[in-house]
Amino acid sequence: MQRSLAFAAMGRVCPAGVCLRGFSMRIESGVARDAAPLHESAIGFSAAERNAMREAIRLARRGVGGTHPNPRVGAVVLAEGRVAARGWHARAGEAHAEVSALDDAGGQARGATLVVTLEPCAHHGRTPPCVDSILASGVRRVVIGMVDPNPVVDGRGIESLRAAGLDVAVGALEAECRTLNGPYLKALATGLPWVTLKAMLSLDGRIATDGGDSRGLGGAAEQRLCHRLRAEHDAVLIGRGTLLADDPLLTVRLARGRTPWRVVLDSALRIPESAAILGTTAEAPLIVATVATTTSASSRVAALEERGARVWRFDADAAGQVPLRPLLERLASEGRYALLVEGGAAVHTSFLREGLADGVAVGIAPLLVGGSTSRSWTGDLGRARLSDAIEIESLRFRRVGRDLWIEGTIRVPEPVHV
Numbered sequence: 292m293q294r295s296l297a298f299a300a301m302g303r304v305c306p307a308g309v310c311l312r313g314f315s316m317r318i319e320s321g322v323a324r325d326a327a328p329l330h331e332s333a334i335g336f337s338a339a340e341r342n343a344m345r346e347a348i349r350l351a352r353r354g355v356g357g358t359h360p361n362p363r364v365g366a367v368v369l370a371e372g373r374v375a376a377r378g379w380h381a382r383a384g385e386a387h388a389e390v391s392a393l394d395d396a397g398g399q400a401r402g403a404t405l406v407v408t409l410e411p412c413a414h415h416g417r418t419p420p421c422v423d424s425i426l427a428s429g430v431r432r433v434v435i436g437m438v439d440p441n442p443v444v445d446g447r448g449i450e451s452l453r454a455a456g457l458d459v460a461v462g463a464l465e466a467e468c469r470t471l472n473g474p475y476l477k478a479l480a481t482g483l484p485w486v487t488l489k490a491m492l493s494l495d496g497r498i499a500t501d502g503g504d505s506r507g508l509g510g511a512a513e514q515r516l517c518h519r520l521r522a523e524h525d526a527v528l529i530g531r532g533t534l535l536a537d538d539p540l541l542t543v544r545l546a547r548g549r550t551p552w553r554v555v556l557d558s559a560l561r562i563p564e565s566a567a568i569l570g571t572t573a574e575a576p577l578i579v580a581t582v583a584t585t586t587s588a589s590s591r592v593a594a595l596e597e598r599g600a601r602v603w604r605f606d607a608d609a610a611g612q613v614p615l616r617p618l619l620e621r622l623a624s625e626g627r628y629a630l631l632v633e634g635g636a637a638v639h640t641s642f643l644r645e646g647l648a649d650g651v652a653v654g655i656a657p658l659l660v661g662g663s664t665s666r667s668w669t670g671d672l673g674r675a676r677l678s679d680a681i682e683i684e685s686l687r688f689r690r691v692g693r694d695l696w697i698e699g700t701i702r703v704p705e706p707v708h709v
């Protein structure tokens with residue numbers, strides 16, 4: 292279906308240089324190669340159209356946490372230079388953004404401009420082609436943020452609109468539109484989810500005291516933010532160490548939104564039956580990822596499945612652990628395109644060493660914890676020189692209650708082999 296079609300795009304390379312951090316994405320299609328260049332009119336946007344695109348991006352963000360495996364899309368109808376109607380895509384299977392904006396516009400769409408963050412689709416999926424609705428609406432001009440790399444679209448929407456005589460401009464606020472859909476674009480290009488590593492630290496860089504006390508390191512506002520972050524992701528992941536230390540539920544309780552899938556890395560399948568998270572499997576899927584193969588494990592598998600957990604087995608990696616890449620591939624293939632990793636340090640370190648992390652979300656509490664064995668949120672990254680350090684870019688700093696929050700993306704995640 293749509294997902295398998297999407298993954299047909301994997302591994303393609305980018306002759307046109309349309310690149311999203313460490314990987315490349317090909318946007319050129321058979322259709323586009325033979326027709327006029329897709330970006331032909333990329334420089335012709337009015338100030339009103341750029342502002343409308345900004346509004347469309349804001350609208351699209353309302354879909355964060357709900358749309359995958361579909362993209363986040365927003366749309367605005369501009370009539371006589373004013374925003375006359377708005378729409379966004381809320382979740383897979385529901386109306387596409389441009390169709391809901393056109394519905395909202397009614398007769399005002401005639402002769403107007405449609406501004407949409409992603410190329411309209413031209414295929415019959417769970418919903419009919421948006422291009423048909425656009426043509427029926429009487430819209431005269433369409434301003435598009437970026438080409439949809441989904442192989443079932445990939446330039447065909449633009450070509451159909453142009454073939455019908457509409458004025459189509461592509462590339463308005465393209466960088467922002469790409470950032471909006473980082474997880475969708477990454478999953479389409481690589482078959483892996485967008486991975487954000489989340490940690491809470493003291494001002495002296497520790498995640499806990501020497502005795503392992505970490506509860507309440509973040510203030511009340513930080514805890515609400517953490518729940519919102521969960522709601523914005525399709526899955527959250529922790530290691531068994533964190534499960535044993537904190538006994539977390541990983542549900543969304545202090546923010547609006549639904550609980551994401553929960554994933555626990557448990558190579559030997561020793562998750563205790565008393566773990567609180569096992570009481571929450573009716574609320575959202577719980578996946579226990581393991582490499583356990585022995586017969587003794589099969590009774591534990593049965594016990595976990597009886598509690599409603601799903602057990603995913605993998606062949607162990609060289610260290611006897613759950614191999615991260617196959618696990619991530621499976622999550623992406625199930626439409627989980629945005630993954631939040633909540634630790635602990637060994638798990639974060641593995642993601643960083645294998646070059647599988649895309650972003651960080653780190654809180655810093657104004658507390659000095661000290662200690663001689665207390666750790667930071669990363670372990671040995673195999674970087675001997677400062678010049679080899681993993682760099683974080685596109686930084687955003689926020690004050691959250693008494694704490695400081697830093698978010699950013701990881702620049703060129705290079706695997707380290709030591």
Ligand code: AOF
Nearest residue numbers: 361364380384387388412416417418441
């Ligand atoms: C969306 N929302 O606003 C736009 C999309 O099978 P469907 O109907 O869910 O279509 C999915 C594809 O349609 C999606 O992967 C993307 O390529 C395209 N455009 N999808 O869900 C939207 N504009």
Ligand code: ZN
Nearest residue numbers: 387411412421
């Ligand atoms: Zn569509």
